[in-house]
Amino acid sequence: xxxxxxxxxxxLKTKKTAGxxxxxxxxxxxxxxxxxxxxxxxxxxxxxGLGPQNWRRHGWFKSPRxxxxxxxxxxxxxxxxxxxxxxxxxxxxxIGPAIWNSYFKFAFDRDPWDRQVSHYHxxxxxxxxxxxxxxxxxxxxxxxxxxxxxxxxxxxxALDFLGRYENLVADFEHVLQILGIDQKxxxxxxxxxxxxxxxxxxxxxxxxxxxxxxxxxNEIKLLxxxx
Numbered sequence: 001x002x003x004x005x006x007x008x009x010x011x012l013k014t015k016k017t018a019g020x021x022x023x024x025x026x027x028x029x030x031x032x033x034x035x036x037x038x039x040x041x042x043x044x045x046x047x048x049g050l051g052p053q054n055w056r057r058h059g060w061f062k063s064p065r066x067x068x069x070x071x072x073x074x075x076x077x078x079x080x081x082x083x084x085x086x087x088x089x090x091x092x093x094x095i096g097p098a099i100w101n102s103y104f105k106f107a108f109d110r111d112p113w114d115r116q117v118s119h120y121h122x123x124x125x126x127x128x129x130x131x132x133x134x135x136x137x138x139x140x141x142x143x144x145x146x147x148x149x150x151x152x153x154x155x156x157x158a159l160d161f162l163g164r165y166e167n168l169v170a171d172f173e174h175v176l177q178i179l180g181i182d183q184k185x186x187x188x189x190x191x192x193x194x195x196x197x198x199x200x201x202x203x204x205x206x207x208x209x210x211x212x213x214x215x216x217x218n219e220i221k222l223l224x225x226x227x
Contacts, residue, residue, distance in 0.1 A: 001086045003095065003103075006031030007179050010100075012107040013037075013085055014147040016118045017165045018187070022108065022172065025185045027051045037082050046188065055082040057094070087150045088158040105158065106175055107151040110165035111225045112216035113209065117200040119145060133203045137211060148218040157222065164223065201227065 002011040002023060011026060013019040020043050027036055027050035036051035038044070044052075082094065092100045110118075117133070123140065124130035137143050151159050161178070163171030172187060204212075209227055213220060220226075 001035075001037045001082055001084060001091070002026050002030065003035040003082070003091070004030055005033050007181065008102065009104040009106065009175075009179055010091060012088055012091070012105065012151050012159070014107050014109055014150050015085060015145050016115045016122065017108040017110045017147070018168055019085075019108065021187050021189060023047075024050075024188050025172070028185055029181060029183060035082055037084050037086065039084060057081040085150060089153045092153065092158070104160050104175075104179060106161040106163065107147075107159055108163040108165055108168065108171070109147055109151075109219055109223060111200075112219050113204065113212050113225075113227055114200040115145065115147075115165075116143075116212050117203050119143070120203070121196070134205070134208050137208055144215050148216070148222075152218070155218075162223070 001013050002009075004010075004026070007029065011022065013023060020039060023036075023039065024043070024047050027047050030036060030051070030053075033054065035054045037055045038052040039047075082091070088105070109115075116137070120133055120136050120143075123136065123142065130136075131139070151157060151162065161171075161175060163175065169187060176183075176185065204227075213227070
């Protein structure tokens with residue numbers, strides 16, 4: 001997640017949508033007062049000197065971070081402050097209505113059936129005998145992604161622009177144009193080597209196709225995706 005006071009934007013980072021690549025690109029134009037949240041150590045090595053910064057909050061407050069994501073349940077950054085896949089509601093509660101309503105808010109999403117296959121391979125990276133795709137959907141408690149919850153508030157989209165992963169480069173350039181950024185920024189490739197070249201449709205049968213459609217009704221309706 002990035003909150004840029006310099007360019008007056010809020011980037012909400014969804015999952016399996018090239019979010020880290022977008023974040024690495026945006027870090028290049030951020031100012032010293034902008035908020036850049038921590039990412040994994042491997043990805044931090046790709047943006048040496050460009051973050052994280054200003055993500056900690058000081059003073060007494062209630063962390064919006066769900067209890068199962070806090071430090072004593074999960075290895076990672078402390079739970080006091082802004083974090084990687086922070087939701088729109090959480091960010092808005094931190095910064096208040098003046099900034100939230102005046103800054104340009106954007107995120108990216110992706111065909112849910114394709115995204116789910118990407119998530120499956122990421123979750124099984126490095127495993128010699130990964131579970132089947134159907135078993136993953138049925139039994140992995142982290143199989144279901146929460147992208148819509150990241151960029152919505154009270155069940156409604158809370159963005160000025162929602163880009164598509166399938167149109168990543170053009171939509172990213174569109175965002176830069178809206179922000180008035182003339183600097184040429186290349187999108188690096190991060191976390192892109194876990195998935196074999198195979199059509200996502202081949203992973204599904206009728207049951208799993210319907211299951212994913214049910215999970216992600218909001219994204220499918222909002223962006224008009226079809227299998």
